[in-house]
Amino acid sequence: MNKQPIGIFDSGVGGTSIWQEIHKLLPNENTIYLADSANAPYGPKGKDAIVQLSIKNTELLLSKGCKLIVVACNTATTNAIKVLRDSYKTPFIGIEPAIKPAALQTKTNAVGILATKGTLSSELFSKTSGLFASNITVVERVGEGIVELIEKGALHSKEMRHLLNIYLQPMIEANIDHLVLGCTHYPYLIPLLKEMLPEHVKIIDSGAAVAKQTKAILKQHGLLNIVTLMPENLFYTNGDPAIMTSLLNATHTAEYLDF
Structure with missing residues (x-):
């Protein structure tokens, strides 16, 4: 279980700023990042739509074996995280303005x-x-x-x-x-x-605080990965992969995924 990835999702590429803080603090952890760019931004959408999109992203990350999910989107956190926590046993980390x-x-x-x-x-x-x-x-x-x-x-x-x-x-x-x-x-x-x-x-911004909370919750649940020396970091988007790759300074390559 400890080697399973941390799942991270956002309405688009912005949550890569959160991924960078998590990766900096927890360099051994495997991660899967999901950018729902086709539906960005979530802000103008109603609460019901935001909840449904958040459930869709969560289901995809859980299908890939994620042990914890970071909702790296302020709008998704403030509108949907209670529903997610009530619906799934997996730990969730949210983000809201500091x-x-x-x-x-x-x-x-x-x-x-x-x-x-x-x-x-x-x-x-x-x-x-x-x-x-x-x-x-x-x-x-x-x-x-x-x-x-x-x-x-x-x-x-x-x-x-x-x-x-x-x-x-x-x-x-x-x-x-x-x-x-x-x-x-x-x-x-x-x-x-x-x-x-x-x-x-x-x-x-909330990036460093979210990374610290992620570490604390992993530790609390006995899920910290202290073994993996070469972690796998996967980035998926239903938008243009080149834009996400450029934000990652080409250190990682994003892939297109239809979801």
């Missing part, structure tokens, strides 16, 4: 959140935000169009810079000192965001 550390660390009492519509409108996000950010200014922006540009390989395009300028301006005017990235596609924007934001703004 509003808690931003709210606790802010000095200007203002933080920004860039996320998808599905995440910002979810019950889970509303509950977390209410618990930790009720006494500060929270500037929320739906990153409409960002996922689509990343999915088609336009990460460094003029259009991307134009969109980010629109979303960041109200945050800069509100004097935010933390920007929370609420979508696993968004860490790929960090070099661009650093250019566009004031120097004092700290950018927070």
Whole structure:
């Protein structure tokens, strides 16, 4: 069981940012990554559709023998993880925007959140935000169009810079000192965001925290793989494999899979 792979799925290629953190922390683990790019982004879809897509991805990963599943998608986590945990015995790791550390660390009492519509409108996000950010200014922006540009390989395009300028301006005017990235596609924007934001703004994503939680749950269930020296890391997408391969810096090759 210990040598069985960790399964990871996202609405597209963005969750590879989570895979990289997991691989860095757990280099012995075999992994299978699933990018449902044909249905990206999940954000605008209704809760029922997101749950059904999450079940489809889970079933595929379980059919490939995964011992644990990381839902490397904020929208899928906030809308579907309770259903997944209630339906399967396999451990699940979710991801949600790191509003808690931003709210606790802010000095200007203002933080920004860039996320998808599905995440910002979810019950889970509303509950977390209410618990930790009720006494500060929270500037929320739906990153409409960002996922689509990343999915088609336009990460460094003029259009991307134009969109980010629109979303960041109200945050800069509100004097935010933390920007929370609420979508696993968004860490790929960090070099661009650093250019566009004031120097004092700290950018927070959830990748490292998810990797630590993955390790903790594997350890808790006695599933850590400490044996494999040459792990197998498989990447599947129902979109364009070349785009995912480019995000992985060609260290791994993605394959097309019709699912």
